[in-house]
Amino acid sequence: MAESDAVSSLERLGLTGYEARVFIALQKLGSGTARDVHRVAEVPRSQVYSAAENLEERGLVEVQQSNPMRYRPVSIETARSILRERFEREQERAFDYVEGVREEHSDDGEEQEDIWTVRGQEHVEDRIVELIREAEESVIFGTPDPDLMTETIETALRDREKAGLYVGVVSVDEGVRNRFADDAVLTTVPPPPFSGDTSIGRVVRVDGKGVLLSVLGEEDVSGINRETAFWSVETNFASALIELMNSSFDSFDRKV
Amino acid sequence: MAESDAVSSLERLGLTGYEARVFIALQKLGSGTARDVHRVAEVPRSQVYSAAENLEERGLVEVQQSNPMRYRPVSIETARSILRERFEREQERAFDYVEGVREEHSDDGEEQEDIWTVRGQEHVEDRIVELIREAEESVIFGTPDPDLMTETIETALRDREKAGLYVGVVSVDEGVRNRFADDAVLTTVPPPPFSGDTSIGRVVRVDGKGVLLSVLGEEDVSGINRETAFWSVETNFASALIELMNSSFDSFDRKV
């Protein structure tokens, strides 16, 4: 990994560029003067003093009031702890407030014809896992692509089955179906059109009233398919799509 | 807590000010259009679009491509996970690099007359815990102030005692000594001058070659004593201070 990547990461963890470079330089040196750090980090020497002082205030660096002044980093474990504690503190602070002001809309009973879009494989997966976890009666999950049956989803499905829900997995891929061979999870092969070449990525149906459908788009630069999911719960759209799915998944409907 | 505090926390977690305010507004609304968000968050309406798009790219908001466009936040749990995963990813990335370039200086055998300064109660405690955890033979910890015998330090001392090290606790405060009544930790009352009025906060001696001495300064604005620690390991200064301590802690010396 390049040092510039590490610097960028430390910047995203809350340090300025100079602070990050000084911190890394001190890790390399073990300890050193401003001049030592300036040479290794290529930070202007006059800026090393304030950057190191800021790091000291953060607890990431210790100072020896000698002549010249010497600096040393705290241990990596201590640095990690300090950054983690800062993160946890800000996270608690932010979300304590957010939880307090959050309006609960899920039980106002008003049906909204909402179809929501989620972009990016990672976020699609977050939404899928959330839908699975919130299911109360049944979950059906389908994908033709074994790579899209991730361990996180697999775990979430098992957890729901263990919680007493009806859980079904649909896939043309035998490997996907076999992952649940030891569980009380019903697996089956989907009928056409779901078994042909398709850009459908993943399909989820929960409780007979919620549905998610993802499609795979063009590869982005990292070589991973760009995935976009559309999902909806308790809407006419969801009902219609579920009807469509039901007529294709006869082997499941009798049980749900 | 004021909303501005929550906004500042979200900023420190990597969001811009507008993004944080849009996110909080959507939590309040449940879902809404740019106009709704603009009204609640007092963010200029034209800026709501790009802020919401950035949040969507981060996975924190979902978009409904309706007319007008509607936005909704992901659940608090999902938002926390996303921010945590980002933090963990940057932390791993930064420290993978740092661990790779870190010079191991602790075993180069070269004696340095280094005395290091740590400021701030929290950071002093980090250093104390680290010294305790790195001890190999013995640890002696002393403080007159029960508040400075924190649970973290208490736990660290017990862990070392269970690991077979000789552990001693020195305090004029009976409550501090009593916390170790059930452990194989030797406790004692310090002799003068350590038993009089003092600005000494905490004292640590590890392995007969490392020492830390903290002093309490003026209260800062939060009402907590400003604590500064000086510590040194394997130096003549440390040896001299340990000799001074040894002559005052006779009941310990015979065992270490």
Next chain:
DNA sequence: GCACTGTTGTTATGAGACTACTAACAACAC
């Protein structure tokens, strides 16, 4: 069907804050 008004989504631009970077200098060490 048309005119008018309000809304939407997009784009552009300047101000302010923060960080990066350079320069200068008094005091000091060697």
Next chain:
DNA sequence: GTGTTGTTAGTAGTCTCATAACAACAGTGC
């Protein structure tokens, strides 16, 4: 006498904040 140290000042660049403008569209009244 020279080089180093620690501090301070100032400018440039970048990012975010904040305002303004506008084409296109939706809704409403006649």
